[in-house]
Amino acid sequence: MAGTDGALRRAGHRVEMFFAEKEDSERVRFAVFIALLLLIAAIMLLLNVHTPLQMDDYDYSYSWSTGEPLNGVKDVLASQAAHYRLWGGRSVVHALAQLFLYWGKPVFNLVNTAAYIVLLLEIYALARSGERRWDWGIVLAAHLFLFFGVPFFGTVFLWLDGACNYLWGTALAIVPLLIDRSAREGGFFARGGWRGALAALLSFFAGWTNENTACGVLALVILLLVRDRMREGRVRPWRYASAAAQAAGVLVMLLAPGNYARASTVEAGSFLAGALRGAAAVTAYGTVYAGVLLAALPLLFALCRALRVPARHERALALLIGGLLAGYALAVSPQISDRSFTGVLVLILAAVLTPLADAGAAARDFDAARWAALPFLLAVILYGGYQAAGDVFAHEAAWLGQVARIEEAAASGETQVSVSSVPSHSRFTMDIRLGGDAGQWPNSTLSRVFGIDIIGE
Numbered sequence: 136m137a138g139t140d141g142a143l144r145r146a147g148h149r150v151e152m153f154f155a156e157k158e159d160s161e162r163v164r165f166a167v168f169i170a171l172l173l174l175i176a177a178i179m180l181l182l183n184v185h186t187p188l189q190m191d192d193y194d195y196s197y198s199w200s201t202g203e204p205l206n207g208v209k210d211v212l213a214s215q216a217a218h219y220r221l222w223g224g225r226s227v228v229h230a231l232a233q234l235f236l237y238w239g240k241p242v243f244n245l246v247n248t249a250a251y252i253v254l255l256l257e258i259y260a261l262a263r264s265g266e267r268r269w270d271w272g273i274v275l276a277a278h279l280f281l282f283f284g285v286p287f288f289g290t291v292f293l294w295l296d297g298a299c300n301y302l303w304g305t306a307l308a309i310v311p312l313l314i315d316r317s318a319r320e321g322g323f324f325a326r327g328g329w330r331g332a333l334a335a336l337l338s339f340f341a342g343w344t345n346e347n348t349a350c351g352v353l354a355l356v357i358l359l360l361v362r363d364r365m366r367e368g369r370v371r372p373w374r375y376a377s378a379a380a381q382a383a384g385v386l387v388m389l390l391a392p393g394n395y396a397r398a399s400t401v402e403a404g405s406f407l408a409g410a411l412r413g414a415a416a417v418t419a420y421g422t423v424y425a426g427v428l429l430a431a432l433p434l435l436f437a438l439c440r441a442l443r444v445p446a447r448h449e450r451a452l453a454l455l456i457g458g459l460l461a462g463y464a465l466a467v468s469p470q471i472s473d474r475s476f477t478g479v480l481v482l483i484l485a486a487v488l489t490p491l492a493d494a495g496a497a498a499r500d501f502d503a504a505r506w507a508a509l510p511f512l513l514a515v516i517l518y519g520g521y522q523a524a525g526d527v528f529a530h531e532a533a534w535l536g537q538v539a540r541i542e543e544a545a546a547s548g549e550t551q552v553s554v555s556s557v558p559s560h561s562r563f564t565m566d567i568r569l570g571g572d573a574g575q576w577p578n579s580t581l582s583r584v585f586g587i588d589i590i591g592e
Contacts, residue, residue: 164269167509171271172252174513175278178520179251182293182563183244185527187534188236189567191296193580195229196236205237224391225300227307227343232299240295247298254306255281258481260313261454262488264447264496265320272505273492275512280484282519284427289527289563291477297565301477304345308478311338311356311381312457318374331373335380342384347468348478349385351461355453356381413466421462424476428483435490444494451489458482526561533557534567541585551588 188196197203198210199217211233215226223229235243258277263270282288291301314334317324324330342349356378363370422429432455439446462479465471495501537554544552557567569591573582581589 161268164267164271168269168271168274171275171278172255174516175255176248176252178516178523179292180244180248181520181524182289182527183247185524185531186289186293186295186564187531188240188295189534189565190294190577192232192236192294193577193584195232195296196584197580205233207237208234211237218393220392222393224343224388224394225304225345226388226391227340228299228304228345231303232296235295235299243295247293247295247302250298250302250306251292254302254481257306257309257313258485258488261309261316261485262492264492266496267492270492270495272495273488275509276488276491277484279512279515280428281480282516282523285477285480286424286562287473287565289559289561290565291474293527293563294565297474300345301474305348305478305481307341308344308348308352309481310341311352311377312454314338314377315356315359315374318371327371327373331371331376334373334377338377338381339384342381342386343388344384345475345478346388347464347475348461348482349381349388350464351457351459351478351482353378353381353385354460355457358456359453409469410466413468413471414463416471417462417465420471420473420476421459421479424473425458425480425483428480428487432487432490435487435494439490439494442494446490446493448490451486454482454486454489458486523561523563526563530557530559530561530564541581541587541589545585545587549587551590553590553592555592 196205198205198214199221200213201210205211205214211230214233215230218229219226235246255274255277259270259273262273262277281292285291290297292298311334314324314337316322318334319325324334342353360370360374360378432451436446436448436451438444458479458481461482462476465475468475495505534557537557540554541552551573554569556569559566568577569581569589570578571591572578573588573590578589578591
């Protein structure tokens with residue numbers, strides 16, 4: 136028995152050393168890194184292709200300036216100028232939505248797939264350890280959480296208008312944090328000069344994206360500048376300029392006349408009472424959506440201490456603070472929606488992955504374990520993609536069936552048609568709700584698009 140146990144231990148040691156050698160090879164890690172991104176991109180492209188245009192997509196297919204179908208890039212810009220006055224200040228993300236609607240859904244399918252990959256790479260860039268390049272485990276963990284842990288995945292990552300607001304909005308809003316890390320660690324932006332001017336330009340557009348995420352990131356950038364000023368006594372001028380540009384972008388968004396025009400339709404009340412109710416709602420939403428992440432962070436810190444791994448506690452806590460600030464910025468919003476938590480989850484996820492990256496880079500015992508787990512995790516990704524595709528295909532077929540009824544009725548010269556709403560039964564789709572009045576939204580927009588009065592059954 137002792138001889139058998141010894142043989143098993145030696146065999147296990149050889150297997151462990153084999154996988155450790157693979158993980159030591161930067162070329163192998165890079166190959167796995169790219170292969171994972173390609174697999175994820177293939178799944179996302181399939182889901183994007185079969186997510187139909189719906190709800191707000193039809194509204195933004197028309198110019199807010201002329202009321203006519205979009206007719207060129209200049210028309211999109213004029214539309215957003217009107218949208219800024221009439222509805223809201225998210226001009227950057229809504230301009231993207233209208234551009235994609237003008238260029239066509241096939242263009243969006245490809246570019247939106249790339250945007251999801253970019254978001255994964257941004258999370259990786261925020262969390263990665265400086266000790267190891269091409270840490271494929273971080274990208275894999277980020278995708279697994281977003282794909283399986285975000286209950287409104289389809290709304291913010293697949294639906295055209297939702298993706299432009301929340302996938303693209305989040306990816307743009309966190310750019311200043313990437314600039315900060317690059318400057319801090321001697322990267323591309325560390326040398327200032329024209330790079331500092333580029334940082335300011337990017338930061339301006341990052342601020343002009345999504346209210347709560349942009350405000351949370353701006354607050355974190357200011358806190359980091361204050362910390363650096365107190366510690367080092369001096370901060371390079373271009374970093375102040377970049378933060379000022381970011382703040383200007385936020386102000387351009389928040390001060391849009393359309394925001395106040397829309398807010399006037401919401402029932403007024405005590406600001407303090409509303410803020411307290413909002414904070415309670417944010418706490419409840421945040422606990423449900425980010426509870427697993429928030430519980431994982433102290434556990435990972437404890438793991439790093441147990442393994443005697445030098446963890447970047449301060450960096451992880453800074454990202455966590457940014458996520459919390461982005462969340463509680465919603466407390467003063469007249470309406471709180473689940474999709475507004477996209478940026479919150481991304482920042483907290485990056486915080487959690489930071490000590491995970493530290494443990495993986497410094498503790499060699501994880502190398503063999505990660506490789507042993509990889510086939511099973513790939514199976515989870517593939518089966519999850521298969522299930523998601525089934526849900527998206529069924530939802531697409533249900534909605535296109537209703538569209539076919541509308542088009543058939545319009546072609547036959549009817550003046551009115553009754554169609555069914557298409558409820559969502561999956562986190563990869565969203566409700567398509569129709570009312571009983573052809574003159575009210577969204578029926579009114581659909582009636583204009585198809586040239587026939589549409590009544591929801």
